[in-house]
Amino acid sequence: MGGKSPMGILTDQDAAMRKALLTSMPEARHRWCLWHITEKFCSKLGMFEKYQDIKDDLLYAIYDSLDPSEFEENWNNVIAKYDLVDNGWLGGLYREREMWVPAYMRHMFWAGMKTTQRVESINSFFDGYVNKHTRCMSLRRVL
Template sequence: MGGCQPKIIITDQDKSMKSVVPVVFKESTHRLCMWHIMKKLREKVSYQLFQDEDFKTRLNRCVWNNQLEPDEFEEQWGKIMTDYQLVEHEWFSDLYDLREQWIPAYFKDFSMSGLMRVTSRSESENSFFDRFLTPHLTRVEFWVCYESALEAQRQNSPN
């Protein structure tokens, strides 16, 4: 990094990263990757709740909204937690406690909302292609698998 420390380090919720980032990058701010957090939703809520489009829409509008102020976020979050009986849910309680590390409303002092979306978009694409590709493919196998992945993406694209 040429002797310069980055302004922001974005990682998943790995405990070792949480402890090492402030030690190694003393001048950097550590944030959590929203995409990694939201990817866990499927395993943290019931199947019925995960299938509830209203719930997912409201949660995404609350979490991904870089226009909200902290008090607006907290109001929306609280209403979602109440409406879906999640007030006592351990995972959501933990996320709320960590809100200043991953919710854009709490770090408006950094011009990084675009970075969060780019990082999330990159993670999403990596996750998608990982379903089709492995590190040990030959070039020909890679291209065949890559084409299959693109075809799958085209078929699932809302046109």
């Protein structure tokens, strides 16, 4: 990329990856994959009797909050409603919210990406725009 770092990069929550990115691309905005986080809901919260309600309310807070203050209000309402104040996993996620909550990243262009594409392939995103025969010069005209 001509010595330039990307403006943003999307990964899972791997600590070694985070450290490497801070060192090698300090100006890039590092974001965590939402799929990896929400996929852990069952293993981390599934023991609660009202698991499905907790999950639904957390997903609402995550995906439907338009700005950081709205997210914090929605998140804190879920934590209080289900008495999850002592849940260490949720507490850790909240402390790192700027790494994964969409409301904290609305100021950046992510081309619709919020996952590392394990579930939804990045290839399908670009289908119809590029294929194996597309030349780089052709892409310049599109961009």
